[in-house]
Amino acid sequence: MQKHEMIAHARQVMADNDRGTYTVPTHGLYPFQWNWDSALSALGFAQFDEPRAWTEIETLLAHQWEDGMVPHIIFHTPDDGYFPGPEVWGTERPVPTTGITQPPVAGFAVARIHARARDKALADTQARALLPRIHAWHQWFYRARDPKGTGLVALLHPWESGRDNSVDWDAAFTRVPTEGVGEFTRRDTTHANPAHRPTDEQYKRYIWLVKKFRSLGWDNSKLHDASPFQVVDPGFNAILIRACQEVAELAERLDMPQIAAESRVMAEAGVAAMETLWNEDLGQYLCLDRTTGAQIDSPSIGGILAVFAPIPKHRAAGISARLKVLAESCEYLIPSHDPTAPEFEGLRYWRGPVWLIVNYMVADGLARAGEPEMIGRIMGDCLRLIETSGFAEYHDPITADPCGGAHFTWTAAMIIEILH
Numbered sequence: 001m002q003k004h005e006m007i008a009h010a011r012q013v014m015a016d017n018d019r020g021t022y023t024v025p026t027h028g029l030y031p032f033q034w035n036w037d038s039a040l041s042a043l044g045f046a047q048f049d050e051p052r053a054w055t056e057i058e059t060l061l062a063h064q065w066e067d068g069m070v071p072h073i074i075f076h077t078p079d080d081g082y083f084p085g086p087e088v089w090g091t092e093r094p095v096p097t098t099g100i101t102q103p104p105v106a107g108f109a110v111a112r113i114h115a116r117a118r119d120k121a122l123a124d125t126q127a128r129a130l131l132p133r134i135h136a137w138h139q140w141f142y143r144a145r146d147p148k149g150t151g152l153v154a155l156l157h158p159w160e161s162g163r164d165n166s167v168d169w170d171a172a173f174t175r176v177p178t179e180g181v182g183e184f185t186r187r188d189t190t191h192a193n194p195a196h197r198p199t200d201e202q203y204k205r206y207i208w209l210v211k212k213f214r215s216l217g218w219d220n221s222k223l224h225d226a227s228p229f230q231v232v233d234p235g236f237n238a239i240l241i242r243a244c245q246e247v248a249e250l251a252e253r254l255d256m257p258q259i260a261a262e263s264r265v266m267a268e269a270g271v272a273a274m275e276t277l278w279n280e281d282l283g284q285y286l287c288l289d290r291t292t293g294a295q296i297d298s299p300s301i302g303g304i305l306a307v308f309a310p311i312p313k314h315r316a317a318g319i320s321a322r323l324k325v326l327a328e329s330c331e332y333l334i335p336s337h338d339p340t341a342p343e344f345e346g347l348r349y350w351r352g353p354v355w356l357i358v359n360y361m362v363a364d365g366l367a368r369a370g371e372p373e374m375i376g377r378i379m380g381d382c383l384r385l386i387e388t389s390g391f392a393e394y395h396d397p398i399t400a401d402p403c404g405g406a407h408f409t410w411t412a413a414m415i416i417e418i419l420h
């Protein structure tokens, strides 16, 4: 496929999923606005329609909670094609939202869109309006999800990670009960192949956590300590740290010194604390189970995505070396789980498949760290996957089989990013 054809196709996917002021990840499977999908999709919009890109992030942040949290789903219009819908979450917001969050990539997206904006006046106005809200979200993270001030935030629900059924959560999930979750009907498996999705057993635990947090009135001053699931994910923290750093730099340029100074402090503490997640045997970062205090022995993409943060140069070189090893066991980088590990499943969601958004962030981190060796391979694999199998939600790293939902917004946005 020619470059211009691929871009045209990607723009069509984005247009089809555009609901005017926000995009849905894909029609049918995900009929609402998702947090990190929107931020990453805005990067794609910005390549051809800057006002539309800003609107995407504006809409997301318009639904920020009073305590600073930015929810993971905004249920703009009713749709019973997705479970769990607003009635399960019961957050009682004017426009219903979930009560948990997602990777805070919006700060990075705003800085990047601002940096390459053609309409500088619009970019300045938008960034000035958005930065205080994004900063409040970042501060919320360290207040609500790092109450002991370790420098790293914990996830309280796998859906917060964006990597819902990663092997990383398996051991910690055994401590989440299933009693009392009641009967429910999943809707995802009517839109996508059940073999590509999480299991029913995992869904029971996802719902148990939702009900637990709901019983606490979604009060974020209580949720952290009450949750049996508290996992520190290097990938998630890397996104937060990078966002804090980008916000610091942009705030400085826009003469917002307090936001700049506070953001810098959060980013520096985060980078220092990331070191506790490094695992020398595997040559990558690992998750930490905060309830046991132990590292989680699971070689997933979370520990590779850590390179998105401004980690020390020798650690970025370590991640590049790790990618070289991973490249030997798959056809397409980057598998979301090490293909040589027994838990690897090439088609099942976050237990093996390649996700273009992760590839994009890892490649960006490597470039920033001055470690270019694997970037061409990663970006080339993204293009080969789409050429072979279309704009799927995710792809098998060995066969390129398209998985999950088709016609996917952020997959299209990443192709637009890569080809521009």
Ligand code: 9WN
Pocket: 025, 030, 034, 035, 036, 037, 072, 159, 161, 162, 163, 164, 188
């Ligand atoms: C739950 C929308 C979202 C992504 C996540 C991805 C998947 C939802 C689901 O889809 O999660 O949030 O129901 O499976 O794991 O990263 O944001 O594309």
